[in-house]
Amino acid sequence: xxxxxxxxxxxVIVGSGVAGSSIANELARAGISVIVLEAGPRVxxxxxxxxxxxxxxxxxxxxxxxxxxxxxxxxxxxxPNKYLHTSGPNAEAYQQVYLRMMxxxxxxxxxxxxxxxxxxxxxxxxYGQGRDWALKYDDLEPFYYQAEVMMGVCGPDxxxxxxxxxxxQPYPMEALPISYAAQQFRKLIxxxxxxxxxxxxxxxxxxxxDGRPTCEGHNxxxxxxxxxxxxxxxxxVYHAEAAGAxxxxxxxxxxxxxxxxxxxxxxxxxxDPDKGSHRVTGKYFVVAAHCIExxxxxxxxxxxxxxxxxxNSSGHxxxxxxxxxxxxxxxISGDKxxxxxxxxxxxxxxxxxxxxxxxxxxxxxxxxxxDDNQVDFATQLAISKGYVGKDLEDQIRYLAxxxxxxxxxxxxxxxxxxxxxxxxxxxxxLGIPHPDVYYKLPEYTVRSCEHTRGLFKNxxxxxxxxxxxxxxxxxxxxxxxxSTIMGVDPKDSVVDGHCRTHDHxxxxxxxxxxxxxxGTGNITLxxxxxxxxxxxxxxxxxxxx
Amino acid sequence: xxxxxxxxxxxxHVSSPNAMRLNRLMRMSRRDxxxxxxxxxxxxxxxxxxxxxxxxxxxxxxxxxxxxSSRLTDRPSLDPRIGKALYERxxxxxxxxxxxxxxxxxxxxxxxYENASAFAKAVEQADPALKDxxxxxMTGWYRGVADGKxxxxxxxxxFDVTKDAIYPKTYAAGxxxxxxxQPPEVDKPTGAPxxxxxxxxxxxx
Numbered sequence: 001x002x003x004x005x006x007x008x009x010x011x012v013i014v015g016s017g018v019a020g021s022s023i024a025n026e027l028a029r030a031g032i033s034v035i036v037l038e039a040g041p042r043v044x045x046x047x048x049x050x051x052x053x054x055x056x057x058x059x060x061x062x063x064x065x066x067x068x069x070x071x072x073x074x075x076x077x078x079x080p081n082k083y084l085h086t087s088g089p090n091a092e093a094y095q096q097v098y099l100r101m102m103x104x105x106x107x108x109x110x111x112x113x114x115x116x117x118x119x120x121x122x123x124x125x126x127y128g129q130g131r132d133w134a135l136k137y138d139d140l141e142p143f144y145y146q147a148e149v150m151m152g153v154c155g156p157d158x159x160x161x162x163x164x165x166x167x168x169q170p171y172p173m174e175a176l177p178i179s180y181a182a183q184q185f186r187k188l189i190x191x192x193x194x195x196x197x198x199x200x201x202x203x204x205x206x207x208x209x210d211g212r213p214t215c216e217g218h219n220x221x222x223x224x225x226x227x228x229x230x231x232x233x234x235x236x237v238y239h240a241e242a243a244g245a246x247x248x249x250x251x252x253x254x255x256x257x258x259x260x261x262x263x264x265x266x267x268x269x270x271x272d273p274d275k276g277s278h279r280v281t282g283k284y285f286v287v288a289a290h291c292i293e294x295x296x297x298x299x300x301x302x303x304x305x306x307x308x309x310x311x312n313s314s315g316h317x318x319x320x321x322x323x324x325x326x327x328x329x330x331x332i333s334g335d336k337x338x339x340x341x342x343x344x345x346x347x348x349x350x351x352x353x354x355x356x357x358x359x360x361x362x363x364x365x366x367x368x369x370x371d372d373n374q375v376d377f378a379t380q381l382a383i384s385k386g387y388v389g390k391d392l393e394d395q396i397r398y399l400a401x402x403x404x405x406x407x408x409x410x411x412x413x414x415x416x417x418x419x420x421x422x423x424x425x426x427x428x429x430l431g432i433p434h435p436d437v438y439y440k441l442p443e444y445t446v447r448s449c450e451h452t453r454g455l456f457k458n459x460x461x462x463x464x465x466x467x468x469x470x471x472x473x474x475x476x477x478x479x480x481x482x483s484t485i486m487g488v489d490p491k492d493s494v495v496d497g498h499c500r501t502h503d504h505x506x507x508x509x510x511x512x513x514x515x516x517x518x519g520t521g522n523i524t525l526x527x528x529x530x531x532x533x534x535x536x537x538x539x540x541x542x543x544x545x
Numbered sequence: 546x547x548x549x550x551x552x553x554x555x556x557x558h559v560s561s562p563n564a565m566r567l568n569r570l571m572r573m574s575r576r577d578x579x580x581x582x583x584x585x586x587x588x589x590x591x592x593x594x595x596x597x598x599x600x601x602x603x604x605x606x607x608x609x610x611x612x613x614s615s616r617l618t619d620r621p622s623l624d625p626r627i628g629k630a631l632y633e634r635x636x637x638x639x640x641x642x643x644x645x646x647x648x649x650x651x652x653x654x655x656x657x658y659e660n661a662s663a664f665a666k667a668v669e670q671a672d673p674a675l676k677d678x679x680x681x682x683m684t685g686w687y688r689g690v691a692d693g694k695x696x697x698x699x700x701x702x703x704f705d706v707t708k709d710a711i712y713p714k715t716y717a718a719g720x721x722x723x724x725x726x727q728p729p730e731v732d733k734p735t736g737a738p739x740x741x742x743x744x745x746x747x748x749x750x
Contacts, residue, residue, distance in 0.1 A: 049715060053698045056690050057748045058714065179724040206721075214721045220714040330747070337731045339710045343724030371724075373714050376688060377747075379703040383683045384745035389619035389661020391736030392683060393706045400707055401731045469747060 009035040009246070010542055012268055012282035014253045014297065017104020018524055019510035019531035020288035021236035021247075022150060026535035028243035032542050035280055036240070037251040037270050039071035039293070040101035045234075048107065048224040058376055061108045061223045061478075062097045069429035070252055070273045071100040077476060084292065085423055085436045093325050093474040094418075094439035098290050102249055103234030105290065105478075106524060108223040110346040111203040111230040113153040114521025115144050115165035115529075119355050123517045127359040129444060130413040133516040134488045134497030137165070140529050143536070145169050147528035148201075151231040152209040155201035163198060164354065173206045175199040176215070181338035182348040185369045185404075192462050195352040197369070203231035203525075204344055210235065217343040219373045230344075251278070254432055256285070256301040256310045258504060265310075265507045271430050284538055288510040288531065291321075295420045295483035295513060296435050311484065311501035311509075316494050318420035320482035321437055322518040324365075324409035325445050327452040328471035330377070334464025337401035341373025353451070354520045363411030363448035366520045367455070374403035381467075404463060406456050407471075409520050410448040414482050415440070441474060449474060479523045481512035499534050510534050607632055609650040616653055617682050618702065619661045627686075627697055634691035635681045645678045665739035676740050 011027055013020045016038035024034045051064035060076060067073045067083075074084040077095045086094045098105040118137035123130040147153075148171060155171035156163070178186070178199065186197035204221070205214050215229040225232070241247060248270075255269040257279075267281045287294050295318040299309040309317050350367040378399030387395045418440060422433040441449075460468060487493025490502035495514050501507045510531040512523045519526075607625075610632045614623055636642050652671055658664035668675045685691045689701030704713045710728040712718060 053715060054695045056693050056695055059748060177722050177725045180727050183725070216717050216721055217712075217719065217724050218715050218717040219712070224715075226715040337728065339728040341711055341714075342719075342728065343722075373711060375703050375707050375711060375713075379687050380684075381745055383680055383687070384743045386665075386738030386740035386742050387662075387736065388617050388665045388679060388683060388739050391662055391734065391739070392687065393619075393702075394734035394736055396687065396703055396706050397710075397731050398734050400703075401710065401728070471747075 007035060007278060007280040009033040009280070009282050011035075011284045011286065011538060012037070012280050013286045013288055014268060015039075015104065015287065015289035015293070015511075016102050016233065016237055016247055017288065017290060018106055018233040018236065018528050019104075020286065021103070021233050021240050022147075022528055023286055023288065023510060023531050023535040023538070024245040024247075025150075025236050025240035025243060026532060027538060027542075028240050028245040030539050030543065032539065034240070034245040035282070036237075036245060036247045037253050037268065037280065038102050038247060038249050039252040039289070040073075040099070040249065041068055041071075042102045042247075042249040043107075043234075045224065045226070045228060049226045052220065052224050062099075064223050065099050065101065065107065067100060068250070068273070070250065070271070072428050072434070073098055073100045083434055085426060085434060086439055087436065088418075088438040088440050090439050090441040090474060092476075093441055094321065094323060094437050094476055094480075096292065096323065096476045096478050096480045098292065098478065098480075100290075100293070102247065103232055103237055106232040107234070109230075109232070109522065109524060110221045111344070112346055112522035113148065113151060113155075113201045113203045113525040115163070115201075116519040116521070116526055117164050117355050118166070119359075120517060120519035123359070127357075129360060131485070131487065131516040134486050134493070139497070140526075140533065141166070141168060143529040143533045144525065146532045147525055148172055150236065150532070151203035151525070151528065152205055152212070153201055153203050153525070154206040156199040161198050163201065163351065171201065173209060176202055176204060176206050176344065176347055178347045179340070179343040179371050181340040181342070181371055182369060184336070184338055186348060188462060189350060193458070195350050197348050198351050200347055200349045200368075201525075202344070202347070205229045215344055219341050219343065219345060219371070221345040252430060252432070253289075253297060254300060254430070256287075256297065256507070258305060258310070262305045262503075263505060265504050275430055283542065284506045284508065286508045286510050286534060286538075291480040291483050291511055291513040292420060292435050292437075294509060294511045296422065296433075298484065299420075299422050300432065306503075311494055311503045311507060313503050314490060314492055314494060316416065316485055316492060318483055319416040319418070320414035320485045321418040321420055321439060321480060322412035322414060322482040322515065324477040324479045324518060324520065324523075325412060325441060325449060325474045326407050326409060326471075326477045327449050327456065328405070328407040328475060329456050329460070330403060330405045330469045331460050331463075331465035332399060332467045333402045333404050334466060335402075338404065339401045340369075340371050340403065340405070341375070341400075343371055345371055347371055349521075353455075361444075361447065362451060363413070363442075363444045364520045365408045365410040365448050365452055367406060367408050367452070370405040370407060372405055373400075374405075375400045378403060404465065406459065408449075408452045409477050409479070409522075410445050410452060411520055412482075412518050413442040413444050414485060414516065415442055418482075420483055479512065479518065481515035481518050481523060484509050484511070484513040486514045486516045498537050499530055500537070508534050508538070606647075610646060613646070613650055613653055614682060614686060616658065616664050617661045617679060618686055620702075623686070624700065627689075627700060630696045631682075631685040631691050634694060634696055635678075635685060638681060638692035642678065642681070645675055648672065649675055649678055662736065662739035669740050676743075679740065680743070
């Protein structure tokens with residue numbers, strides 16, 4: 001018997017991203033013992049910054065983050081893929097990327113920290129589409145604020161710019177001043193359209209905060225902020241460790257063990273990189289392993305007691321896969337120079353299409369004018385056009401100062417046929433199956449994307465744009481959700497409104513996998529708020545037991 | 546030697562607090578970075594660079610490469626250390642590249658061209674296959690990339706061309722909120738492409 005047989009804690013958490021690490025931090029601070037098992041390695045920022053600078057394809061968000069053989073993640077958004085195998089009519093639209101390493105996928109995110117709208121939690125009741133969540137906006141509001149304080153979110157004063165999600169407290173930091181390019185875009189939209197451009201709430205410092213510096217505008221939020229002015233899950237890991245939580249890297253959980261009644265989880269089992277197996281016991285368990293890996297683990301844990309997988313009496317584990325599908329176009333503005341790429345990457349949004357009565361017919365969306373440094377793009381474009389020498393240099397300046405990129409997040413709906421299963425043909429180095437996902441875009445989302453294309457065409461016209469380059473088809477926005485869907489009825493959902501699995505009383509899930517619908521805007525703040533609510537539930541049960 | 550030549554790339558290195566914190570030479574020692582071995586020549590040497598000078602180590606092929614580079618960039622001065630790294634990497638991009646570069650150099654020696662565009666036009670007329678070699682040279686000097694590898698990042702000429710307006714990603718040095726100010730206006734250029742257009746595929750994220 002190895003000494004590992006003694007691995008035990010009050011709460012055992014699978015996954016060290018924003019969700020897992022923030023729960024660990026809250027519990028450890030309350031004196032509760034915590035073990036966090038992370039499949040990937042412990043990593044450091046500077047290594048990724050070096051990797052980025054040496055990367056030829058600079059827009060590749062996964063490029064600086066190679067995976068390990070024991071914790072593979074998708075290398076890119078290309079179909080077919082070496083890890084995430086997508087199929088179906090819109091396979092390309094579900095080629096998500098994410099990271100399996102300490103701190104999780106927020107190593108590369110743009111820090112966009114949206115609260116959902118109250119209507120996002122009641123889509124069925126209000127618009128007759130999709131489902132309602134098993135909680136309301138007001139249930140989550142205090143935890144949204146807690147998440148904003150944890151991450152350090154800057155945002156506008158609601159009296160000046162109301163983003164539609166009622167607030168009891170102001171944002172922890174003042175809104176980020178937007179770039180000259182964004183100012184000009186905002187002016188155009190205000191003067192020439194019925195719409196508006198708002199300050200995007202961001203987990204990015206507009207003053208020194210939580211021991212991290214003010215943003216210096218390196219324009220590299222994705223794939224890696226070089227100075228840590230933007231929050232990522234790694235900071236919650238550091239705080240949780242300081243509070244006494246134990247994090248074990250390179251620990252690939254492959255089995256969830258239950259008691260003889262199949263009502264309570266008794267342990268999880270993990271492989272180390274050499275496939276040595278270890279057992280970790282606890283009173284409570286939280287799977288916080290990202291939408292795709294969470295569903296994969298539950299399915300992988302199938303046995304005689306639960307032949308369809310753990311927490312899966314409903315048959316809905318792995319189903320209802322959603323995302324914010326994107327429409328994207330890059331073009332050359334015929335107006336004055338904008339020089340996008342001065343400052344952070346995503347700072348401004350057209351938010352008029354986040355909600356409206358038309359949601360009975362088509363999905364909501366929001367639009368980013370991406371503030372991305374276009375010098376490399378301009379150089380490649382000018383070379384391909386045939387310029388050399390001084391003429392090339394003039395073109396680089398012109399194209400870099402006039403290139404505009406627009407993209408959208410378009411709302412999906414939960415469809416049980418959009419389904420994650422375990423690959424029968426591909427396995428990783430430990431013998432664990434890769435994830436397969438079948439995906440067909442809901443018509444609701446297709447109609448939303450068509451509306452977006454119309455809007456983009458209008459905007460290109462208003463900016464006297466040329467050289468339109470539309471990203472073909474529909475592309476994934478890396479916000480997978482729905483694979484362990486929340487609901488009040490155990491027959492058609494996996495977790496309840498507190499993210500507790502219907503089947504196992506001491507098993508919680510903290511991930512976008514519990515989303516009943518996907519709203520608009522980056523999902524991370526909602527993931528964090530739900531996770532902090534799980535921590536609150538666990539604290540109450542453990543401290544008052 | 547134009548020893549007094551002002552070199553903004555060196556200034557950029559010194560002016561960025563972040564860059565000072567991160568040792569540039571150490572990054573160059575990474576296996577993926579192709580200027581390994583030249584780091585010992587020292588960053589300060591970047592202040593005294595000129596095409597086809599003895600710093601090419603007397604290698605006549607490299608001197609011809611530098612002369613070609615100078616013509617195709619319309620720049621009298623280029624960093625020979627970067628040139629050496631680019632040349633070596635471009636040679637690795639295909640077995641035909643050595644002969645093609647030689648032919649390109651012969652064409653330059655055999656005529657008089659008033660600028661890069663005039664030379665590039667004449668080259669494509671003489672041998673359409675040489676267009677790819679010119680692309681390699683442009684990609685090398687302006688993007689800092691050869692044969693799909695990063696040879697230099699911050700010192701790529703695309704950042705020299707735009708340095709009055711914007712910083713290379715991860716090397717911002719304007720301080721918080723510098724981005725709110727108005728950057729320079731840029732007039733639409735009047736120059737025409739010298740080469741026939743090529744397909745441009747945006748790389749996937």
